[in-house]
Amino acid sequence: MITDKGLRMPKLGLGTWPMMGEECTKAVIGALELGYRHIDTAAKYENETAVGEAIANSPIKRAEYHVTSKVWLDKLAPDSMHRSFEQSLRDLRTDYVDLFLIHWPSPDMDLAASLAKLVSFQEQGLARNIGVSNFPLSLFRRTVEEIEAPIANHQIEYHVLFDQSPVINFARKHGISITAYCPLARGRLIGNPTLDAIGAKHGASGAQVALKWLLDQDSVAAIPKASRVESQTANFAAQTLMLDDEDRAAIAALPKDQRFDNPAWAPDWDA
Ligand SMILES: NC(=O)c1ccc[n+]([C@@H]2O[C@H](COP(=O)([O-])OP(=O)(O)OC[C@H]3O[C@@H](n4cnc5c(N)ncnc54)[C@H](OP(=O)(O)O)[C@@H]3O)[C@@H](O)[C@H]2O)c1
Numbered sequence: 459m460i461t462d463k464g465l466r467m468p469k470l471g472l473g474t475w476p477m478m479g480e481e482c483t484k485a486v487i488g489a490l491e492l493g494y495r496h497i498d499t500a501a502k503y504e505n506e507t508a509v510g511e512a513i514a515n516s517p518i519k520r521a522e523y524h525v526t527s528k529v530w531l532d533k534l535a536p537d538s539m540h541r542s543f544e545q546s547l548r549d550l551r552t553d554y555v556d557l558f559l560i561h562w563p564s565p566d567m568d569l570a571a572s573l574a575k576l577v578s579f580q581e582q583g584l585a586r587n588i589g590v591s592n593f594p595l596s597l598f599r600r601t602v603e604e605i606e607a608p609i610a611n612h613q614i615e616y617h618v619l620f621d622q623s624p625v626i627n628f629a630r631k632h633g634i635s636i637t638a639y640c641p642l643a644r645g646r647l648i649g650n651p652t653l654d655a656i657g658a659k660h661g662a663s664g665a666q667v668a669l670k671w672l673l674d675q676d677s678v679a680a681i682p683k684a685s686r687v688e689s690q691t692a693n694f695a696a697q698t699l700m701l702d703d704e705d706r707a708a709i710a711a712l713p714k715d716q717r718f719d720n721p722a723w724a725p726d727w728d729a
Contacts, residue, residue: 460635460679463610465587467524467557469673470697471496472690473639473683475503485685486512490523492694498637498681499550500528500561501542506549514551525552526613526637528561528591531723535568536575543579558585559613562592563725569600573607580608587611589634595624596729602632613637616678618647618668621714630677638672641680644718652712656705665689666696671709673697 460467472489474482474497482505486497490512499509506527513520527550533542543558558579560572579585589611590601601607612629616622616638629636642665647653653664660667665682672680673696684690717727 460611460677462633462635462677463587463608465557465610465635467526467611467635467679468494468496469679470494470669470694471498471524471526471637471679471681473681474499474505474509475683477508477683477685478503478505479508481685482508483511483515485690487516488687489684489690490516490518492687492690494690494694495523496526496679496681497523498526498639500530500559501533501546502528502530502561506546510549510551520552524556525550526557526559527555528559528613531560531562531564531567534560534564534572536571539572539575543584547584554584554586556586557589557611558587559589559591559611560593562723563590563594563597564723565725569597570605573601573605573609576609577607589613591639592724594725594727594729595628597725598625598628602628602634609634611635611637613639615640615717615719616672617641617643618650618653618671618709618712619643619714619716620718626675626678635677635679638678638680640719641669641672641682643668643716646718650712652708656701656708659705660699660701662696662699663692666692666699667701667705667709669693669696670699670701671706674701 591613
């Protein structure tokens with residue numbers, strides 16, 4: 459469980475992109491039945507209605523699990539953000555989200571105004587906590603140290619092939635948790651010989667090793683997307699795997715410069 463800054467968020471969540479419609483509803487209902495208590499969605503995924511269908515039909519009470527959603531980068535002006543957030547709540551069929559994030563920064567955003575709007579959602583109890591996603595270190599620093607926005611979480615690409623220490627160290631210094639997206643490098647970690655060898659030692663898969671490496675880190679959550687029940691079950695079971703120092707040393711020796719989510723709208727990561 460992540461407990462920084464008032465957030466109480468299970469470390470393992472279910473990523474829902476790019477699932478849509480019935481596939482998404484079934485995956486979320488199934489995951490809740492398996493024991494997942496953290497679901498990650500976003501307005502841009504166009505699956506909030508499907509997640510809402512799961513929320514409405516799951517036997518698990520809404521208060522028992524965490525939902526994160528996000529506002530897209532062309533809706534960061536306060537009025538647009540308000541409309542987008544209200545639509546998210548309607549589509550999700552919930553009175554509140556546990557965490558609401560700015561999905562990506564935009565070059566023409568008024569950062570202070572957008573963050574003030576996020577804070578207002580929190581003050582109204584409509585977003586229990588707020589945060590950002592995909593902020594390069596300079597923008598993250600401005601958000602926290604200059605604007606002093608009370609953000610609780612930063613969602614970033616993070617996995618065994620990609621070092622994010624500068625952002626993570628800064629977040630830790632300020633008591634802000636990290637959510638690792640693409641924790642399986644979009645599936646590219648499946649079949650990785652180093653991870654598979656570590657897994658074989660423990661009777662586990664390489665994917666489970668990659669997830670447990672993240673979940674073992676303080677204040678780091680991971681949201682693997684899994685549509686298949688086998689994958690959901692395996693990822694949930696990864697929580698009980700015990701990695702040792704030799705395993706961590708082998709993972710530390712993997713290349714760490716492989717960013718896989720770098721779309722046209724991505725910011726200058728080194729800014
Ligand atoms: N904030 C952002 O900008 C941002 C960007 C990207 C993603 N995200 C969030 O992060 C979530 C996860 O990222 P992602 O979907 O890009 O990549 P990912 O979780 O690293 O990888 C997903 C892929 O791994 C496969 N998989 C999952 N568990 C497996 C297992 N145990 N064994 C074998 N294969 C397995 C899935 O297949 P099956 O589905 O077939 O099981 C799927 O093809 C997204 O769903 C989304 O919620 C956020």
